Amino acid sequence: MTSTQTRTALVIGATGGIGGEAASALVRHGWTVRALTRRAQPARDGIDWIEGDAMVAADVARAAQSVHLIVHAANPPGYRNWGKLVLPMIDNTIAAAKAQGARILLPGTVYNFGLETFPLIDETAPQAPTTRKGRIRVEMERRLKAASAQGVSVLIVRAGDFFGPHAGNNWFGQAVIKPGAPVKSVTEPSTKNVAHAWAYLPDLAETMARLLDRADRLGAFEVFHFGGHLLAWGEMAASVRRVTGQPKLPVMGFPWWLIVGLSPVVPLFREMAEMRYLWREPLVLDDRKLRAFLGADLPATSLDAAVATSLRGLGCLEVSHPLPAGEGGARRAAVGG
Structure with a gap:
């Protein structure tokens, strides 16, 4: 397809964090974008919403x-009904892509990987998860790879935990801070002295759009890891302190003891407890393949700028609140670059 031809994309899950950012990034890159939604919405922001x-x-x-x-950015919120919803939805996407000769883009996760692959995980690492959600994610990718052998081009971009200006279904907007009010404290879910991979959604979505701009260089089944921000315990909280101008803002540990203790009777806590291992061990996504492919064209918003935008979007910071001068270079989960 030449640059003068119209490119049309369907975004499934555009009301979520990564789906919404992906839709916006594609619009910026000249795509005509449709979004599938259960509730009718008027066209806005260059997106045509389809019920x-x-x-x-x-x-x-x-x-x-x-x-x-x-x-395919559909993701049942709060881990609910994964077993019943996730695989039927990906099957519907695969069937539609086959019928149209369309490429599928999947925002991937680290759920696919067990502890034997930690701490440095590249795109070829073995996938032997011990969690139910991890096994579902592996099966999603298996089905996509099978579809790629039948003529459906597939692009998967795996990333760490999401954060960004829309609450979505992520730890930052649901656990690290309380959305909708000025920040009174920050919660750190990870274990002390453990690094954790975070993905700023606008950067991740822009990366996906730039990869698609180079579609002629992509294989039939292509996987990339997005390094994002690699943060030790306390670094996310330190950024929130700088951005809000509250150097003594309380930093709380996440109450994993409560989550684990109540997991037998609270379904959401059971699902959260299953993924605790991702917060107890250091995890680095090896992004050398992505860096080699995009080179200097890899988006990298500084941590403080990303946190400030996220807090503004979540209603925790005034739009006019200034970013502290001279603060917040990006700390990337980069290896070899």
Whole structure:
């Protein structure tokens, strides 16, 4: 496809954090963007909203008519009903992509990997997760790889825990800070002295769009790791302190003891406890392949700027609040670069 031809994308999950950012990034890069949503919405921000359900194959097929790309960013909130929803939704996306000859873009996670691959994980690391959600993620990618052998091009970009200006289904907006009010304290979910990979959603979405601008260089089944910000315990809290101008802002440890203790009777806590291992061991996504592919064109917002934008978007910081001068260089999970 030449640059003068219209590129059309369908985003499934555009009301979520990464889906919404991906839709916006694609619009900036000249794509015509449709978004599948269960509730009708007027066209806005260059996005055409189409009413339908990702669990209904006919709805996905209708929304995907004549598209060149399907972004599969659907993710059941709060870990609910993963076993019943995740795989049927990816099957509907695969069927629609086959019918249209479209590429599938999947925002991937680190759930696929067990402790034997830690701390440095590249795209070829073995996938032998011990968690139910991890096994579901592995099966999603297996089905996508099988589809790529049948003519469906697939791009997977795996990243660490999301944060950004929209609350979404992520730890930053649900545990690290309390959205909708000035910040009174910060919670650190990770174990002390353990580094954790965070992905700033606008950077991740822009990276995906730039990869798609180079689609002629992508293979039929292409996987990249997005390094993002590699933060030790206390570094996210330190950034929030700088951005809010509160150097003595209380920093709390996450109450894992309560989550684990109540997990037998609280379904959400059970799902959270299953993923605790990701916060207890150091994890670095090896992004050398991505850096080699994009070179200097890899987005890298500084940590303080990313945190400030996130807090503003979550209603925790006044829009006019200034970023502290001279603070906040990006600390990247980079290896060899």
